[in-house]
Amino acid sequence: MNTPLGPDCLPVVYGELETDTRLYSLGLIVHGESNGTGSTTLRGDMSSEIGDRDLVEDPLFILERGEVYRNPTEVKMSQIVLPCHANHCGELSVGQLLKWMDSTACLSAERHAGSPCITASVDDIHFEHTIGVGQVVNIKAKVNRAFTSSMEVGISVSCEDLFSDSLWNVCDAFATFVARRSEVGKVQLKQVVPRTQTEQMEYSIAAERRRMRLIHAEIITDLLSTSTAQLGECQEYQNAVSAERTRVESVELVLPPHANHQVSTFGGQIMAWMENVATISACRLCNAHPTLRTIDMFHFRGPSHIGDRLVLKAIVNNAFKHSMEVGVCAEAYQGAGELRHINSAFMTFEVLDKDGKPRTLPRIRPEHVDGNRRYQEAIARKKIRLDRKYIISCKQTEVPLSVPWDTSNQMYLSYSNLSALKIMAAQGNWMLSSEKNKVSLYTLEENQMLCFKVETTVNVPAEQAFQLLSDLRRRHEWDRHYQQCDVIIQPDEDDTIYQVTTPCVSRGGKGQDFILLASRRKPCDSRDPYLIALRSVTVPTHPASEDYTRGEVLCAGFSIIEESSDVTTISYYNQATPGVFPYISNDIAGLSSSFYGTFQSCSKYLEENRDSLDALPPLKPGAEWDGPGRTPL
Ligand SMILES: CCCCCCCCCCCCCCCC(=O)SCCNC(=O)CCNC(=O)[C@H](O)C(C)(C)COP(=O)(O)OP(=O)(O)OC[C@H]1O[C@@H](n2cnc3c(N)ncnc32)[C@H](O)[C@@H]1OP(=O)(O)O
Numbered sequence: 001m002n003t004p005l006g007p008d009c010l011p012v013v014y015g016e017l018e019t020d021t022r023l024y025s026l027g028l029i030v031h032g033e034s035n036g037t038g039s040t041t042l043r044g045d046m047s048s049e050i051g052d053r054d055l056v057e058d059p060l061f062i063l064e065r066g067e068v069y070r071n072p073t074e075v076k077m078s079q080i081v082l083p084c085h086a087n088h089c090g091e092l093s094v095g096q097l098l099k100w101m102d103s104t105a106c107l108s109a110e111r112h113a114g115s116p117c118i119t120a121s122v123d124d125i126h127f128e129h130t131i132g133v134g135q136v137v138n139i140k141a142k143v144n145r146a147f148t149s150s151m152e153v154g155i156s157v158s159c160e161d162l163f164s165d166s167l168w169n170v171c172d173a174f175a176t177f178v179a180r181r182s183e184v185g186k187v188q189l190k191q192v193v194p195r196t197q198t199e200q201m202e203y204s205i206a207a208e209r210r211r212m213r214l215i216h217a218e219i220i221t222d223l224l225s226t227s228t229a230q231l232g233e234c235q236e237y238q239n240a241v242s243a244e245r246t247r248v249e250s251v252e253l254v255l256p257p258h259a260n261h262q263v264s265t266f267g268g269q270i271m272a273w274m275e276n277v278a279t280i281s282a283c284r285l286c287n288a289h290p291t292l293r294t295i296d297m298f299h300f301r302g303p304s305h306i307g308d309r310l311v312l313k314a315i316v317n318n319a320f321k322h323s324m325e326v327g328v329c330a331e332a333y334q335g336a337g338e339l340r341h342i343n344s345a346f347m348t349f350e351v352l353d354k355d356g357k358p359r360t361l362p363r364i365r366p367e368h369v370d371g372n373r374r375y376q377e378a379i380a381r382k383k384i385r386l387d388r389k390y391i392i393s394c395k396q397t398e399v400p401l402s403v404p405w406d407t408s409n410q411m412y413l414s415y416s417n418l419s420a421l422k423i424m425a426a427q428g429n430w431m432l433s434s435e436k437n438k439v440s441l442y443t444l445e446e447n448q449m450l451c452f453k454v455e456t457t458v459n460v461p462a463e464q465a466f467q468l469l470s471d472l473r474r475r476h477e478w479d480r481h482y483q484q485c486d487v488i489i490q491p492d493e494d495d496t497i498y499q500v501t502t503p504c505v506s507r508g509g510k511g512q513d514f515i516l517l518a519s520r521r522k523p524c525d526s527r528d529p530y531l532i533a534l535r536s537v538t539v540p541t542h543p544a545s546e547d548y549t550r551g552e553v554l555c556a557g558f559s560i561i562e563e564s565s566d567v568t569t570i571s572y573y574n575q576a577t578p579g580v581f582p583y584i585s586n587d588i589a590g591l592s593s594s595f596y597g598t599f600q601s602c603s604k605y606l607e608e609n610r611d612s613l614d615a616l617p618p619l620k621p622g623a624e625w626d627g628p629g630r631t632p633l
Pocket residue numbers: 099102103106107117118119120121147148149150151176178186213214257258259260261264265266267268269299300301302303304
């Protein structure tokens with residue numbers, strides 16, 4: 001009997017890694033936390049106290065050949081926080097920190113590009129701690145990946161107290177820089193070559209983050225228009241503060257000291273000015289000292305230069321129980337010229353009491369029309385931030401394996417689905433367990449977690465293999481455990497939610513069903529594989545029923561690599577969950593070779609269909625499930 005390669009189990013952002021790794025997901029950082037065994041548990045906290053200096057990632061790695069390696073793009077900056085860098089509470093101003101982060105990141109980008117670089121955007125940043133006068137800020141930046149003319153720079157900030165010899169992570173961020181050379185048109189950057197496992201992972205996930213970045217504005221606009229339509233009227237609170245009272249407008253004349261070495265206004269300075277007006281606005285609501293917690297992703301839309309006047313405007317869009325959202329906008333003009341939109345950002349502030357706990361805030365009374373819109377949109381953005389935090393950073397042990405899917409978290413689920421597969425694939429410690437007829441079975445065992453990988457090579461073009469494997473409706477043609485597979489929802493051409501039913505594992509038992517999100521991704525460039533990631537989700541139309549035992553998949557999927565125009569390596573990954581383990585334990589222990597049978601059927605299916613894709617009608621984006629057991633397409 002062939003053992004099923006599915007039910008495609010598995011996880012998402014949590015797993016175990018061998019390195020001290022920081023992965024990011026749209027501003028939410030998953031930290032590698034040492035567990036004392038040399039491996040690392042992925043945690044979803046924004047940042048964590050390091051406490052032990054050994055845990056801070058050292059850029060110097062001893063490679064297998066004994067050679068010492070340091071990432072050639074890495075740049076470090078250390079600064080003692082002086083009173084001139086701090087606010088009246090003796091805390092480092094976030095504006096100053098942003099300047100240091102932007103400069104360090106720019107120098108790293110320029111080290112890779114060999115030419116001037118400008119900041120295009122900065123992903124969401126969450127500040128976990130404030131930094132006091134006398135403490136040291138350590139900033140490290142390195143290029144994770146170069147695309148055509150742009151590159152992603154990863155920035156990590158820690159705080160060091162020299163007197164107690166302790167160290168904390170403060171925040172991690174990802175910025176995109178664009179290389180510019182006046183004498184040529186668009187710059188073509190050289191590729192980054194990842195050398196360590198951490199670099200390999202960051203390189204791989206950077207492509208996914210870039211995709212999110214480029215569609216971010218569009219998706220947020222869509223989400224805002226659908227969610228605000230459902231919110232109805234603004235709520236009225238007693239003693240609410242008028243939003244008008246929090247409105248701030250301030251002008252700055254860009255002088256030579258505000259320019260960068262390319263004579264445009266230094267991006268870090270613009271961010272610092274924006275943070276300044278946002279803080280004044282937040283302060284007008286709470287009449288106390290506000291602490292900046294997060295800045296949502298922002299984009300430098302166009303340059304400004306020495307001599308420009310920068311008009312900075314801020315207003316509190318909405319105040320919740322413990323946090324408030326301030327909208328900030330920067331526009332530039334010259335003399336009597338038109339205003340140019342340079343940047344906009346949403347910043348979330350809290351007010352902390354003496355124990356560091358967030359205080360209850362006064363509510364806001366929006367002004368009519370635009371104020372109401374901003375008020376409602378702030379609620380929708382709060383929901384989007386919470387969804388993102390839940391999906392990307394929650395602990396595996398604390399939440400059900402399956403995460404509810406809806407249109408507002410679709411982008412993050414797809415991202416975390418693919419990132420989890422990329423993380424698993426990038427592990428360097430896969431052990432070859434057995435090999436038969438050119439099919440290899442590998443395992444990866446880490447702290448009660450077992451992953452397996454089955455790999456083979458087929459004489460089928462990679463794109464064709466990708467198309468054939470990504471339509472789960474055809475999987476029954478080679479995996480007899482995919483008894484039935486129906487499309488429930490297809491929100492876009494890259495994501496499809498299926499209901500899969502499988503026969504019962506034990507005699508007299510019930511069959512299992514799975515609600516699986518399949519996320520497909522074509523390569524970003526020739527060094528990337530095609531990917532099909534699978535994980536369980538829940539959808540309200542398909543609750544667990546009495547007919548089936550509901551099974552769950554944390555992380556599984558295919559990585560498809562083009563070796564040549566006609567030869568493709570297919571790797572199937574799966575993180576074993578308790579429900580799946582019984583299917584695979586015999587194979588892993590070498591007592592059965594049923595995996596090989598299934599994978600050979602898979603190879604045969606691909607080779608037989610290498611010239612055709614016409615067995616089922618193509619999936620159409622936007623399709624919705626319309627009844628049990630039917631494919632609505
Ligand atoms: C008093 C004390 C003062 C202290 C003082 C100290 C001074 C200490 C100086 C230190 C040094 C530091 C220096 C920091 C560096 C700056 O300060 S730079 C200044 C701030 N930034 C700016 O002014 C940029 C303004 N924006 C722009 O010029 C344009 O929007 C951009 C970024 C060039 C993009 O323009 P575009 O028309 O979209 O260009 P396009 O060719 O279509 O795209 C180019 C690339 O950008 C990418 N891109 C476009 N939009 C985005 C986006 N939103 N997200 C990501 N990528 C994007 C595209 O994907 C494309 O990538 P590739 O496919 O080529 O790889």
